[in-house]
Amino acid sequence: MSFIEFDNVSYTYAAQTPNAVKAVKNLSLKIEEGDFVALVGHNGSGKSTVAKLINGLLIPEHGKVTVDGMSTADKKSLFEIRKNVGIVFQNPDNQMVATIIEDDVAFGPENLGLSPDEIRKRVDWALKSVDMYEYREGAPFRLSGGQKQRVAIAGVLAIKPRAMVLDESTSMLDPVGKKEIMDIVHKLNKEEKMTVIMITHFMDEAALADKIFVMDDGELILSGAKKVLTDPLLAAHGLDMPPACRIAEGLRKGGMNIGEVYTPEELAEEICRSL
Amino acid sequence: MRDVSMGQYYPAKSGVHKMDARAKIIFVIAYIVMLFFIPTVDGYLRGGGRLGGYIVSAAAAFGIIILFLITAIAFSRVPVLKVLKSIKAVLALVLITAVIMIVFYGGEANHVYWSYGIINITLEGIISGSTMAIRLFLLVMGPSLLTLTTTPVELTDGLERLLFPLSLIKIPVHEIAIIMSIALRLIPTLIEEADKIKNAQKARCADFDSGNVFKRAKAMIPVLVPLLVSSFRRADDLAYAMDSRCYRGAKGRTRMKVMKLGWRDLVGLVLICITFFGVLMFVYDYFGVAGIVTNWAYSVIA
Structure with a gap:
């Protein structure tokens, strides 16, 4: 059994009302422990709903979501599931509870009922791994967007989950903030062996993942390794290839010998090689 | 401010x-x-x-x-x-x-x-x-x-701990304390947001500074309504974020900062x-x- 499994899951917002919106339709997917996964799609494609389904913030209408074998529909296992899967949301301002940064990071472990010493240890560790330790006694509202989001990541890290979902966590940040977050997430995936599920509508971010799921209108249209990012089906659903892939394609048309590339760094290397 | x-x-x-x-x-x-x-x-x-x-x-x-x-x-x-x-x-x-x-x-x-x-x-x-x-x-x-x-945070913390005996007679002391602390936390965010909305309205020629008191109060309505709506959305988001960080109310919750006499x-x-x-x-x-x-x-x- 996989770490996270969606088995034929559907979810409808405001079900049984005239405003019912079917956000996720018959979705099945599997995520293994230690994976770096991206879930891409347009706004309104149902990808944020998937994030909330993973740790039981929303319960599927049909089908079943399991985390480490526990079903999210089982109220008794929700606490255990949330200990295993944390979510970093889009707006950093809307996920902080305390007026002091270290108190905010401590919120999760406090809910776990740990001893004060253990909480302190985890908070210090989490703040150091996102490089925000020296700000620990400050107020969140003085920070930049990227810094706030790093604190939010620390807040999830302090719970020591096995998987972290980033629900469009970089979409409100400037390029510098974005890069900071991506670097941290990569480090966590490589060094802490944390499963990362990145939900985004930026194809260049998706290109950093090992496995990619593409959603449109509540359905899974593509899944697999990086190769799916150059799939012709993307265009049919109004999605672009990552910029590096597009440039590579153009160069190939122009007669250059460019191999398979997904990120700007890979592209640069290929161009140098072919020259 | x-x-x-x-x-x-x-x-x-x-x-x-x-x-x-x-x-x-x-x-x-x-x-x-x-x-x-x-x-x-x-x-x-x-x-x-x-x-x-x-x-x-x-x-x-x-x-x-x-x-x-x-x-x-x-x-x-x-x-x-x-x-x-x-x-x-x-x-x-x-x-x-x-x-x-x-x-x-x-x-x-x-x-x-x-x-x-x-x-x-x-x-x-x-x-x-x-x-x-x-x-x-x-x-x-x-x-x-x-x-x-x-600090207000220390005050709410202190009050929560002092009023703890009241929770034995089903008064939600912990909930009241967390509401107070979230309110304190959101004040600067909401002020920032009110500023943004005000500027957005000003950019579309809204006039907040002239006329008598009633006129000026009325001019604030287009600021307050979006602020109210967005604070509901914020509350929703915050509830999701708290749930996802294992929040279950006072049940089994410990604190990092222990107050010591x-x-x-x-x-x-x-x-x-x-x-x-x-x-x-x-x-x-x-x-x-x-x-x-x-x-x-x-x-x-x-």
């Missing part, structure tokens, strides 16, 4: 700042109770006391309390002016009340200066009005020193006990101390 969530907190590294918030709250309550132990003129005279005795014991009791307050301010390293500023808010109220008490004094009185109908200007009235004013000023300054030396709180306790005892000594005339002081005062005057 964005610092409203810090209240009137005056950051300093003093003994009073480092005291346990719970201890400080209890001391302030004791301080307030102490102020009300000092009797009114009317009550004292009805009890068979002399006016001279009242003046001496009330002055001594207030003196002791003022001495305590001065000591506390000195230890807290908060500028005296900051503490005195808290009086400003109640100044008008206190003065009006004092004047009314002086003019319409209807209690026990042997020294009448002028009387017409219900208007009685008496020495007793003047003393009664001024003790009331002193009492109210002291009443405001004590708690003000508490908020000057304690220290030697500073012991010093505070000793000081407040001495003060309380001093006040009671004059009010209830322990060891005949009020009589001795009164007789001594009379002999000095004579």
Whole structure:
């Protein structure tokens, strides 16, 4: 059994009302422990709903979501599931509870009922791994967007989950903030062996993942390794290839010998090689 | 403006700042109770006391309390002016009340200066009005020193822990505390958002600064409605974020920062006990101390 499994899951917002919106339709997917996964799609494609389904913030209408074998529909296992899967949301301002940064990071472990010493240890560790330790006694509202989001990541890290979902966590940040977050997430995936599920509508971010799921209108249209990012089906659903892939394609048309590339760094290397 | 969530907190590294918030709250309550132990003129005279005795014991009791307050301010390293500023808010109220008490004094009185109908200007009235004013000023300054030396977060934390016994009778103490702390946390965010909305409306030629009060209040509606709507959305998001961080209410929750009583709180306790005892000594005339002081005062005057 996989770490996270969606088995034929559907979810409808405001079900049984005239405003019912079917956000996720018959979705099945599997995520293994230690994976770096991206879930891409347009706004309104149902990808944020998937994030909330993973740790039981929303319960599927049909089908079943399991985390480490526990079903999210089982109220008794929700606490255990949330200990295993944390979510970093889009707006950093809307996920902080305390007026002091270290108190905010401590919120999760406090809910776990740990001893004060253990909480302190985890908070210090989490703040150091996102490089925000020296700000620990400050107020969140003085920070930049990227810094706030790093604190939010620390807040999830302090719970020591096995998987972290980033629900469009970089979409409100400037390029510098974005890069900071991506670097941290990569480090966590490589060094802490944390499963990362990145939900985004930026194809260049998706290109950093090992496995990619593409959603449109509540359905899974593509899944697999990086190769799916150059799939012709993307265009049919109004999605672009990552910029590096597009440039590579153009160069190939122009007669250059460019191999398979997904990120700007890979592209640069290929161009140098072919020259 | 964005610092409203810090209240009137005056950051300093003093003994009073480092005291346990719970201890400080209890001391302030004791301080307030102490102020009300000092009797009114009317009550004292009805009890068979002399006016001279009242003046001496009330002055001594207030003196002791003022001495305590001065000591506390000195230890807290908060500028005296900051503490005195808290009086400003109640100044008008206190003065009006004092004047009314002086003019319409209807209690026990042997020294009448002028009387017409219900208007009685008496020495007793003047003393009664001024003790009331002193009492109210002291009443405001004590708690003000508490908020000057304690952050709102420490205060809510302290209150949560002090009121903990109430949760045994199903009062949601923890929930109230977390609501207060989230409210404090959201104040700067909402102010920022209100600024943004206001600027967006200004960019579309909204006019917030001209016209009379009603016109200006009405102009704020297009700011308040989006602010309200967005704060509901925020509340939704925040609830998801809290749920996803394993929040289950007070159940099984521990805290990182443990409040510990220290030697500073012991010093505070000793000081407040001495003060309380001093006040009671004059009010209830322990060891005949009020009589001795009164007789001594009379002999000095004579």
